[in-house]
Amino acid sequence: MIRLGVPSKGRLMEQSFDWFAARGLRLSRAGSDRDYAGRVEGVEGVSLVLLSAGEIPRELAAGRIELGVTGTDLVREKLAGWRDVVTEVAPMGFGHADLILAVPECWRDCRDLDDFAAIARDFRAEHGFRLRIATKYHRLVRAWLSAHEVADYQLVDSQGATEGTIANQTAEAIADITSSGETLRANNLRILDEEPILRSQATLFASRGAMGPQMQALLRQLGLGA
Numbered sequence: 001m002i003r004l005g006v007p008s009k010g011r012l013m014e015q016s017f018d019w020f021a022a023r024g025l026r027l028s029r030a031g032s033d034r035d036y037a038g039r040v041e042g043v044e045g046v047s048l049v050l051l052s053a054g055e056i057p058r059e060l061a062a063g064r065i066e067l068g069v070t071g072t073d074l075v076r077e078k079l080a081g082w083r084d085v086v087t088e089v090a091p092m093g094f095g096h097a098d099l100i101l102a103v104p105e106c107w108r109d110c111r112d113l114d115d116f117a118a119i120a121r122d123f124r125a126e127h128g129f130r131l132r133i134a135t136k137y138h139r140l141v142r143a144w145l146s147a148h149e150v151a152d153y154q155l156v157d158s159q160g161a162t163e164g165t166i167a168n169q170t171a172e173a174i175a176d177i178t179s180s181g182e183t184l185r186a187n188n189l190r191i192l193d194e195e196p197i198l199r200s201q202a203t204l205f206a207s208r209g210a211m212g213p214q215m216q217a218l219l220r221q222l223g224l225g226a
Contacts, residue, residue, distance in 0.1 A: 001047055002210070002218055005059055005068035006038070008050035012202060015094045016069045023222045043221060045214065054078075057205075061085045066210035067218075073099055073177060073200035077137050086205045090224050095202030097179045099137055102189040104166055104173075112193050113148050116173070120152035123172065134158040134171035137197070141175040144197045163187040 006016045006027060017027045027048050030037035038048030049065055056070035057078040069092065079085050103110050110119055123131040131153050135141050138155050145153065156171055163183055165171040177200065178184055181191065204224075206215060 001045055002067060002215060003047050003049050003065040004040070005049045005051050005056045005065040005070075007053045007056075007069060012053060012069070012095055013050070016092070016202065019092050019094070020222075023224075025222060043218065046218065057082075057086070060205055060207045063207055063209055066207050066215060068205050069202055070205065071095060071097070071200045072203050073097070073137065073140070073198055075203070075205060076198065077140050080139070085208060087208055087211060089204040089206050089219065092202040092204060095200070097177045097200050098196035099140060099175065099177050099198040099200060100191045100196050101133070101141075101173060101175045101194070102184050102191050105188045105190045107190075110192070113150060116192060117148075117150045117152070120150065124152045130154040131173065132156045132171040133173045133175055134162050134165035135175035136162070137175055137177075140197055163189060 004027075007013045020027050025043045025046065026041040028039045028041075029050065030039050038050050040046045040048050049059075051059060051068075053070045054074055056065070056068040057075045059065045060068045061079055067089070072088075075082050075086060101116070103116065107119065110116055120131045132155075133141065133153050134156050136157065136159050138157070141155060145151075156165070158165055158171070158174070162174050162176045164187065165174060166189070167187065174189065175197065178191075184191065
């Protein structure tokens with residue numbers, strides 16, 4: 001039996017159900033909106049597990065599910081050496097969002113990473129501690145800043161309402177996921193003129209340990225395999 005993990009609520013769940021239905025695999029919730037059991041029709045040998053998108057990378061890595069729908073940002077953030085753990089089966093064409101670095105709108109001289117690096121150096125010299133970037137994407141942000149040789153900063157953890165950390169004076173900049181940028185603008189924040197740290201979307205992943213004949217047959221049945 002192949003266990004398929006799908007986001008348990010909201011637009012991501014609905015779009016995932018539609019995506020699979022278009023490929024002959026009909027998914028549905030078994031009971032009420034508070035019931036996390038699911039039904040599968042149209043393909044034999046598959047069971048549905050409803051989870052939060054953030055749990056799915058962990059469950060894939062642990063082998064408790066064999067297939068899962070989640071964001072590329074979550075897999076790359078939560079799974080070190082993710083390519084050794086999961087296989088990216090197919091981008092799904094929805095759930096698009098960018099992981100970006102944003103600064104206060106009033107930092108008018110801060111347009112790109114070179115400006116940001118200079119401000120970070122000056123901030124440390126003036127205040128005696130490193131400029132703080134609020135984020136929940138520690139692995140991705142640290143790797144990106146290191147690749148661009150930005151060093152004078154510290155990451156502070158933010159698991160929610162990250163845009164408010166600057167107004168609350170717990171950070172000077174943020175790195176967060178955004179789809180339209182409206183929330184950033186409402187909080188007087190501006191995205192740096194750089195390529196995003198990561199362009200993310202909902203993606204179907206498979207556990208590498210599950211890539212046997214049964215999985216290959218299922219993927220072919222869904223039109224996803226050779």
